[in-house]
Amino acid sequence: MTDGVPLERRGVAIRDTYAEAFGMRATRLVITAASPRWARIGADALTGFATSVIGCKVEAGVEAELGPSETPDGRPGVSVLLFAFDAAGLGQRVVERVGQTLLTCATAACFDGLPGGTERAPMGEGLRFFGDGFQSSKVIDGRRFWRVPVMEGEFLVEASVGVQRAIGGGNFLILAVDAAAALAAAEAAVDAMRRVRGVILPFPGGVVRSGSKVGARRYKKMVASTNDAYCPSLRGRVGVTSALPDGVHSTLEIVVNGLDRAAIEASLRAGIDAACRPGVVEISAGNYGGKLGKHLFPLHALFAEAAR
Amino acid sequence: MSEVRLTLRQAPSVALEAPCVRPDAFATLSEAAIARLPVEHGREVVALGEFFDVRGEHADQVRVEGDVRRVKRLGAGMIGGSLIVAGSAGRHTGAGMSGGSLVVEGDADDWTGLGMRGGRLVVHGNAAAAFCGAAPGSSRGMTGGLAFVRGSVGVRVGERLRRGVIAVGGSAGAYAGAHMVAGTLVVRGALGPGAGIGLKRGSIVAGGALELLPTFRYACRYRPGYVDLLFASLERHGFDVGAMAAGAFDRFGGDHADLGRGEILKWTAS
Numbered sequence: 001m002t003d004g005v006p007l008e009r010r011g012v013a014i015r016d017t018y019a020e021a022f023g024m025r026a027t028r029l030v031i032t033a034a035s036p037r038w039a040r041i042g043a044d045a046l047t048g049f050a051t052s053v054i055g056c057k058v059e060a061g062v063e064a065e066l067g068p069s070e071t072p073d074g075r076p077g078v079s080v081l082l083f084a085f086d087a088a089g090l091g092q093r094v095v096e097r098v099g100q101t102l103l104t105c106a107t108a109a110c111f112d113g114l115p116g117g118t119e120r121a122p123m124g125e126g127l128r129f130f131g132d133g134f135q136s137s138k139v140i141d142g143r144r145f146w147r148v149p150v151m152e153g154e155f156l157v158e159a160s161v162g163v164q165r166a167i168g169g170g171n172f173l174i175l176a177v178d179a180a181a182a183l184a185a186a187e188a189a190v191d192a193m194r195r196v197r198g199v200i201l202p203f204p205g206g207v208v209r210s211g212s213k214v215g216a217r218r219y220k221k222m223v224a225s226t227n228d229a230y231c232p233s234l235r236g237r238v239g240v241t242s243a244l245p246d247g248v249h250s251t252l253e254i255v256v257n258g259l260d261r262a263a264i265e266a267s268l269r270a271g272i273d274a275a276c277r278p279g280v281v282e283i284s285a286g287n288y289g290g291k292l293g294k295h296l297f298p299l300h301a302l303f304a305e306a307a308r
Numbered sequence: 309m310s311e312v313r314l315t316l317r318q319a320p321s322v323a324l325e326a327p328c329v330r331p332d333a334f335a336t337l338s339e340a341a342i343a344r345l346p347v348e349h350g351r352e353v354v355a356l357g358e359f360f361d362v363r364g365e366h367a368d369q370v371r372v373e374g375d376v377r378r379v380k381r382l383g384a385g386m387i388g389g390s391l392i393v394a395g396s397a398g399r400h401t402g403a404g405m406s407g408g409s410l411v412v413e414g415d416a417d418d419w420t421g422l423g424m425r426g427g428r429l430v431v432h433g434n435a436a437a438a439f440c441g442a443a444p445g446s447s448r449g450m451t452g453g454l455a456f457v458r459g460s461v462g463v464r465v466g467e468r469l470r471r472g473v474i475a476v477g478g479s480a481g482a483y484a485g486a487h488m489v490a491g492t493l494v495v496r497g498a499l500g501p502g503a504g505i506g507l508k509r510g511s512i513v514a515g516g517a518l519e520l521l522p523t524f525r526y527a528c529r530y531r532p533g534y535v536d537l538l539f540a541s542l543e544r545h546g547f548d549v550g551a552m553a554a555g556a557f558d559r560f561g562g563d564h565a566d567l568g569r570g571e572i573l574k575w576t577a578s
Contacts, residue, residue: 072537072540073533073536073537073540074536074540075536109533136509136569138492138511138534138537138538139471140473140534140537140538140541141541145534145537147532147533147534153528153530153532154530154532154533154534156532156533156534156537
């Protein structure tokens with residue numbers, strides 16, 4: 001799991017620990033519109049309030065902006081990824097979100113971005129009823145698309161989406177001398193990680209300031225509560241075992257979900273490398289001792305593999 | 309050898325029915341066995357080898373050469389493989405095919421693709437009457453697959469089309485898409501009288517002149533999103549959609565003398 005060999009990049013120590021992630025189901029939607037602006041509006045609306053399955057039932061984010069040559073209908077587009085614990089739940093979220101945010105979005109259309117997915121979840125199949133019997137469908141190259149008449153013209157939506165096994169909860173922590181340094185490093189990391197296809201960073205701006213621990217000390221009903229070991233204001237408090245080295249006064253976390261292990265590793269590697277900059281003391285990662293998820297990402301191994 | 313090549317020695321005096329010419333069937337046969345396959349020459353049943361030189365065996369890539377305009381049912385019922393007719397083909401070519409690729413490099417006679425169920429059928433020249441149509445009395449025409457003609461087609465193209473896509477690079481004769489139940493018929497050029505008569509559902513995309521039946525009603529001018537998906541698919545398969553790649557469509561709903569849930573999309577450059 002760990003190698004015990006010190007590792008640093010540009011003077012920033014990378015702790016000999018690992019990120020712990022867990023299995024999820026994911027799908028990719030390709031949203032197109034009359035212009036990049038409207039495709040992005042649709043994508044942002046669809047992926048809003050989707051930071052954590054704990055409170056949002058789904059985790060979602062923008063994967064990439066697509067040129068006309070990369071979309072099924074030759075219009076500008078955005079690909080988004082959605083993650084949930086199972087295919088059935090993911091399908092429900094897809095229907096809810098596409099119905100509320102893309103059916104309503106001017107000029108938007110929505111396509112399956114994983115046509116080879118081993119499992120299928122409904123999309124247009126669940127939304128076509130908005131057409132009140134006036135809807136119709138077309139089968140093109142073996143894929144069914146529903147045409148739902150709307151006041152603007154037609155909403156075109158693929159009947160179903162592919163679902164595949166995926167990984168959620170890849171992460172690393174940026175331990176910095178102050179909040180400004182932590183934020184600058186996080187922003188640099190996010191910019192680098194978003195260039196990797198097959199991943200999303202579901203939290204606001206790709207950054208989490210409120211990393212959590214499982215359950216709570218004081219409140220039984222809480223399934224997650226503040227990660228006191230990394231809260232600088234709790235250092236020295238009775239009952240708190242701080243994980244922060246001396247000189248660390250702010251911590252930010254980057255969480256990454258990916259379609260496969262290779263995408264998450266590439267993203268973590270790019271993000272950690274970009275985050276190693278002045279003002280950052282150490283890079284660490286969140287884990288639960290290997291008891292929560294079966295996907296472990298040792299930080300040192302990320303760079304050992306890159307060196308090979 | 310990776311191909312079976314059939315070369316017609318001389319054109320038959322009467323029509324030769326050769327539904328045995330199927331690439332999926334040839335894949336398991338020796339050269340001698342292929343030559344022994346039965347064909348009907350008028351009232352006589354004779355061996356395929358009496359009319360064709362057979363070269364190659366155990367291959368699902370088949371090429372037919374010579375003047376086969378009087379050879380009927382080439383590729384009829386085929387379920388896979390590739391059949392190329394290096395010239396013009398006779399009637400019922402590819403009738404009932406459900407898979408594979410059939411290419412006619414010349415013209416195709418009547419009933420080509422009749423009741424087609426799947427696969428890909430391409431005619432580089434023109435096609436005569438009832439291309440991908442329905443047999444008389446049948447409630448169903450084509451039920452799947454993609455068929456296109458680079459040239460023009462005769463009367464009753466796509467009659468009773470139920471599923472699949474038909475595209476025509478030139479013009480279409482009378483009663484194009486008559487009694488369609490679903491599916492899509494694209495005609496780049498002009499359509500003859502009676503286009504879409506009895507249309508229940510489905511779409512006729514008309515790129516050229518069109519004399520609309522009075523039982524179709526104008527709805528709006530727009531560019532449906534699926535049209536771009538369809539055109540992209542056709543372009544990938546080698547069919548040029550021409551000027552329809554841009555512009556808008558006037559939508560006419562009908563046929564209101566029947567179920568009336570179909571549409572004719574009349575292309576306009578504006």
